[in-house]
Amino acid sequence: MEISGAEILARCLAEENVEFVFGYPGGAVLEIYDAIFKQNKFKHVLVRHEQAAVHAADAYSRSSEKIGVALVTSGPGATNAITGIATAFMDSIPMVVISGQVGTPMIGSDAFQEVDMVGCSRPVVKHNFLVKDVKDLAATVKKAFYIATTGRPGPVVIDIPKDVTQAKAVFEYPKSVSIRSYNPPVKGHPGQIKKAAQLLAEAKRPFIYVGGGAVLGNAAAEVTELVRLLNVPCTNTLMGLGAYPGSDPLFVGMLGMHGTYEANMAMQYADTIIAIGARFDDRVISNPAQFLSQAKKIVQIDIDPSSIAKRVKVDVPIVGDVKDVLKDLIAILKETNARPNEKALNAWWDQINDWRKPNSLWYAQDDEIIQPQFVMQKLFEVTGGEAIITSDVGQHQMFTAQYYAFNRPRQWINSGGLGTMGFGLPAAMGAQLANPYADVACITGDGSIQMNIQELSTCKQYHTPVKIINLNNGYLGMVRQWQEFFYGTRYSESYVDALPDFVKLAEAYGHVGMQISKPADVEPALREAFAMKERLVFMDFLTNPKANVFPMIQNGKGLNQMDLPPHMQSMQLVPFENNRDYGNLC
């Protein structure tokens, strides 16, 4: 029996076990919405802006091992989705975005609500499709899900003209898919893995550097096993937080622009680095020349060959699925009993512990004014470190990454690559729908929250009881910090005048609002909010407007050239000592 393209699409989504579609209707997708109305396999979540649909679908993917789906209409619906798609693309998040298109005879005629979505989205998708014939629709959807979720994951757009949704065909969902030009690698090269094991055995100052690829590749267990097997210091990137437990003593904190002193120093002075699903990007290693000025051997494990040796030369590249490669590496290490020299490793740990002592995340507590770091620490305590945390972009994002110890993967959801303000609230919505029983908190600021605040309405409609932690300092904090450091405190347009009354705003949307202005009230307020399991609570914390994120590496500086927090500036710090007893190794 022949059914319409729209019905075929709905059947395809059901076949892919899609649970939620985040979307917004419009002219070009009316047929699809009619098909959605007539089915009960998946639910539709009506957002208030298409960008939010895509962020919600993205966070649905990030916070689970499932795949998010967004549906938008042609023209402005499609262009509104672009920021969300680019956000997912930069962080390699699997996602399928379906956009409506004007009818095929109208394409290219500047029709009402026409935009070349395949062209617009091309630079920010893993792949995209324009379906011109209803007979190709089911196979295209199958391919889209396959491409989005395999290899290095990423968003895939399917652009469907209105007449294709109306045309009829027999529905048959392909059981399998094979694309001759697309064969993502899985197993790493055994010879290369052996070389990596060999390098580890010869290392005096080994260091394990774990990125978002370990989270996306579901390799946290293997990362943890490797680190503990070798007893080697480990860092996570912003995207990798949770891949190795943040509370573990072998974890030296996040590295990079706002990483800890010990993580950055260890990265700089390690003689052997194992990079796992991490790409040595500019916010991590800063200046490659300065990074490489200290001789080091680098092993890089990544599923995407183009990520390997892109910014730094790599001694042992291993292309493959990180989980598989780590399993093989661990097996070899166990089999051969190859381990770093114990004496050298102990000396290396002594060095790292010397760097740890000054506690680069220490800050001066205040009785009168709330320090943003304090809110994060209390949030960690109150949620038992178990909440799923989404974040917007700015100082609050960095404070969260620094002070909330993420102990499991997919717990920390932020826009790391693109740095999209407005991501946090719709992401919290998506994460809550994927994890209905989890505590979900959105950490945001007075700037970011206003970039997608309309989603408070969606949260009401779908009963997503997320907790919004607004670190309200009246400034675009990160911009203000840079202006303080690099632009002679000329705070050009970084002060946000005329902020709304967030408590009343939350109440207007039907939620609970709270304002907290005293440090002593932080913990009780958090406890009260998280006790309201059924309600969205908007917590407006009035925080220190002058707080800065430390440590900080200025653009172009090396990892060992951090701007340190005030308490460390007068300290006598322990330098890297090459003559420590790293063992007499040849």
Place this chain on the structure above:
Amino acid sequence: MRHILSVLIENEAGALSRVTGLFSARGYNIDSLTVQTTEDPTMSRMTIVTHGSEDVIEQITKQLNKLIEVVKVIDLNEADHIERELMLIKVRATGKDRDEMKRMADIFRGRIIDVTEKSYTIELTGPGEKLDAFIKALDQAVILETVRTGASGIGRGERILKL
């Protein structure tokens, strides 16, 4: 350094724009690009002439391979290869230039494929440098118009790029 890349790619709408979009988005150079379907009508073959450091060429190759529709990429520079380019050049052919143009075309093994009272159109094939040399050998005032295809390349001997 100059490199010549051969790319097998699915013969699908939009595939070419993915390749050119990749080059512009990542700031790579395209010196020339030719494309046509192969003996298998579902597949096209591109020859891209580019230049850059070894690191850049490595990234270009990897990024091309990453495109879903790209089947295979080889860098022809890695072994012996042959390149050919076609040029059509229209020259003024009046007075003493008329014989001179005929002689020049013969020397360069070009063929005159269109004749009017005032002009010749010469077809010339060869590596890019030969075409450059021909242009250089002519009095610039006689050149009315040129059009070149860009290089097509193929490996020498048994080296074959196929699915």
